Amino acid sequence: MSQYYSELSEKVTAKLAPIEAIxxxxxxxxxxxxxxxxxxxxxxxxxxxxxxxxxxxxxxVCGVDYSSYGVATNSGDSKSSAAKKIPSRYASVCHLxxxxxxxxxxxxxxLDNDFPVVDSxxxxxxxxxxxxxxxxxxxxxxxSGHPDLRRILTDYGFIGHPLRKDFPLVGQxxxxxxxxxxxxxxxxxxxxxxxxxPRVIVADNRYAERELAARAQEAAEAQEASVQxxxxxxx
Amino acid sequence: xSEIQNYTLNFGPQHPAAHGxxxxxxxxxxxxxxxxxxxxxxxxRGTEKLAESRIYNQSIGYMDRLDYVSMMCNEHAYCxxxxxxxxxxxxxxxxYIRVMFDEITRILNHLMWLGTHALDVGAxxxxxxxxxxxxxxxxxYEAVSGAxxxxxxxxxxxxxxxxxxxxxxxxxxxxxxxxxxxxxxxxRQGSLLDFLKDFxxxxxxxxxxxxxxxxxxxxxxxxxxxxxxxxxxQAKDLxxxxxxLRASGVAWDLRKMEPYEVYDKLDFxxxxxxxxxxxxxYVVRMEEMRQSNRIISQCIEWLQNxxxxxxxxxxxxxxxxxxxxxQDMEGxxxxxxxxxxxYMVPEGEAYCGVEHxxxxxxxxxxxxxxxxxxxxxxxxPGFAHLSAMDFLVKGHMLADVVTVIGTLDIVFGExxx
Numbered sequence: 001m002s003q004y005y006s007e008l009s010e011k012v013t014a015k016l017a018p019i020e021a022i023x024x025x026x027x028x029x030x031x032x033x034x035x036x037x038x039x040x041x042x043x044x045x046x047x048x049x050x051x052x053x054x055x056x057x058x059x060x061v062c063g064v065d066y067s068s069y070g071v072a073t074n075s076g077d078s079k080s081s082a083a084k085k086i087p088s089r090y091a092s093v094c095h096l097x098x099x100x101x102x103x104x105x106x107x108x109x110x111l112d113n114d115f116p117v118v119d120s121x122x123x124x125x126x127x128x129x130x131x132x133x134x135x136x137x138x139x140x141x142x143x144s145g146h147p148d149l150r151r152i153l154t155d156y157g158f159i160g161h162p163l164r165k166d167f168p169l170v171g172q173x174x175x176x177x178x179x180x181x182x183x184x185x186x187x188x189x190x191x192x193x194x195x196x197x198p199r200v201i202v203a204d205n206r207y208a209e210r211e212l213a214a215r216a217q218e219a220a221e222a223q224e225a226s227v228q229x230x231x232x233x234x235x
Numbered sequence: 236x237s238e239i240q241n242y243t244l245n246f247g248p249q250h251p252a253a254h255g256x257x258x259x260x261x262x263x264x265x266x267x268x269x270x271x272x273x274x275x276x277x278x279x280r281g282t283e284k285l286a287e288s289r290i291y292n293q294s295i296g297y298m299d300r301l302d303y304v305s306m307m308c309n310e311h312a313y314c315x316x317x318x319x320x321x322x323x324x325x326x327x328x329x330x331y332i333r334v335m336f337d338e339i340t341r342i343l344n345h346l347m348w349l350g351t352h353a354l355d356v357g358a359x360x361x362x363x364x365x366x367x368x369x370x371x372x373x374x375x376y377e378a379v380s381g382a383x384x385x386x387x388x389x390x391x392x393x394x395x396x397x398x399x400x401x402x403x404x405x406x407x408x409x410x411x412x413x414x415x416x417x418x419x420x421x422x423r424q425g426s427l428l429d430f431l432k433d434f435x436x437x438x439x440x441x442x443x444x445x446x447x448x449x450x451x452x453x454x455x456x457x458x459x460x461x462x463x464x465x466x467x468x469q470a471k472d473l474x475x476x477x478x479x480l481r482a483s484g485v486a487w488d489l490r491k492m493e494p495y496e497v498y499d500k501l502d503f504x505x506x507x508x509x510x511x512x513x514x515x516x517y518v519v520r521m522e523e524m525r526q527s528n529r530i531i532s533q534c535i536e537w538l539q540n541x542x543x544x545x546x547x548x549x550x551x552x553x554x555x556x557x558x559x560x561x562q563d564m565e566g567x568x569x570x571x572x573x574x575x576x577x578y579m580v581p582e583g584e585a586y587c588g589v590e591h592x593x594x595x596x597x598x599x600x601x602x603x604x605x606x607x608x609x610x611x612x613x614x615x616p617g618f619a620h621l622s623a624m625d626f627l628v629k630g631h632m633l634a635d636v637v638t639v640i641g642t643l644d645i646v647f648g649e650x651x652x
Contacts, residue, residue: 125472
């Protein structure tokens with residue numbers, strides 16, 4: 001599986017090279033590429049139209065807010081080493097699937113911290129329409145060129161973007177029926193947020209070993225492949 | 236001559252054919268739909284936000300409540316994603332149990348869909364027949380997990396416990412005397428597997444009964460043939476998966492294309508439609524029930540002959556046996572850690588999809604190495620299907636809207652999340 005995706009990763013990198021040098025990673029048998037937001041549409045066009053790639057279906061589009069990535073109660077205010085890799089606050093993540101060729105890809109686009117905006121891919125895959133509306137509703141990511149960028153899941157007249165990390169879990173308003181006013185009224189929330197189990201990050205050596213082993217194996221495989229290639233070339 | 240204008244009709248959210256809380260704003264020209272604008276979110280509970288504040292295992296229960304007619308399949312996708320991040324293997328017996336219950340869930344879901352779809356279109360009887368069979372499968376759920384619907388039975392690393400040796404029994408009451416109760420309990424004398432074996436032997440005939448009522452029925456055909464057509468290209472473009480895509484002639488099924496658990500060891504076929512209309516989707520789903528029945532009987536066969544563990548052995552990640560917890564110090568520590576802190580999932584991200592009865596149900600988890608997911612995104616098939624509503628009903632009559640809603644097989648638990 002990951003063998004196939006390593007090959008696919010090379011293929012994708014080569015095909016996208018004229019547009020930009022993308023960074024591609026293969027982990028857990030999944031291919032992830034990171035694309036700059038300026039080139040997203042151009043990249044998607046190639047991914048869709050190239051017959052070897054032929055990503056004909058969009059499985060999912062979602063936003064991620066990385067602002068508290070790697071922050072845990074046991075780490076104090078200092079972010080873990082993981083957090084240092086995060087270039088900006090928001091990312092729009094898009095999962096594509098090729099029904100024709102049976103493979104998948106994940107595209108991540110990093111967005112600005114204070115005005116997250118990215119080109120919409122609805123023009124290429126109609127199915128992305130509601131997924132982008134949801135990402136806008138939940139995280140406030142703007143998709144420019146989207147035909148109908150309204151809120152979708154939250155209430156009519158809702159304020160804020162609930163999946164942002166600075167949005168409280170209990171929300172900001174609660175509503176009830178007011179018998180005197182004969183209508184529903186909104187009031188500031190009275191619930192208190194309660195954390196029963198704190199969020200902790202503990203370094204686990206078992207995974208470190210596993211990662212090292214996997215890396216060593218990958219390196220060995222790559223070396224073997226290159227040796228084979230060389231011997232093939234010589235022959 | 237007076238000018239006739241389009242008018243707008245509000246459909247739902249309390250309409251019985253709206254399958255829950257769908258609000259549709261329809262723009263009509265006479266009786267022909269010009270535009271349909273579904274308003275969703277009336278059942279939004281913020282599952283994704285809640286999951287971010289809970290340790291991994293606490294969210295399994297929320298998964299049941301997403302698509303509340305195919306509970307275990309939702310759990311399956313969630314557990315598989317965590318297993319992928321943890322990089323652990325599930326014992327083979329647990330894999331068979333999961334596959335068996337996935338297929339039971341598929342039958343449960345399709346029966347619910349068939350009953351309500353036929354009811355919407357006007358065939359009342361179907362609903363009663365379908366719910367009769369659902370009862371037996373619900374009992375299987377109950378026997379294995381203690382709950383008839385919201386099972387929370389799957390765990391990362393396996394399933395919560397092995398299959399039970401006995402079935403719950405009916406008891407005599409003022410409505411049923413002992414003789415009637417004995418009759419009802421007849422097929423519940425053995426284990427759960429015996430009970431399911433009895434069910435699988437009967438179920439094929441039941442599907443025949445449904446087909447006698449509907450497949451060649453003239454009214455049924457008039458209401459469903461050539462309604463809501465999707466070509467192969469359109470279906471792919473609109474992110475259709477599952478039966479919605481297969482009815483358009485694409486043999487795409489994750490159980491075959493990306494075999495997970497033990498699906499590659501089982502023998503079953505993938506039904507495919509030709510026209511991509513509501514009738515084809517009906518035929519595809521009917522055949523899927525028969526195929527699920529086949530898979531269940533193969534699983535029963537295997538499970539009866541192969542006892543073994545049903546949970547991953549690394550108790551850093553899974554709950555230890557009750558006796559270990561009582562007698563073994565390490566077991567006690569594991570148990571304590573498991574319930575006060577949970578387990579850490581290594582940093583990374585993974586997406587895992589399963590062939591849910593409705594389509595591809597997937598979860599995308601971003602982990603920063605903590606005991607809670609950093610971000611959980613649920614990819615619900617119904618959400619993508621409902622977004623095609625406008626495309627599907629444009630140019631159809633008002634009455635066909637109900638047929639299309641039925642054929643989409645939507646459940647608001649998963650669409651609104």
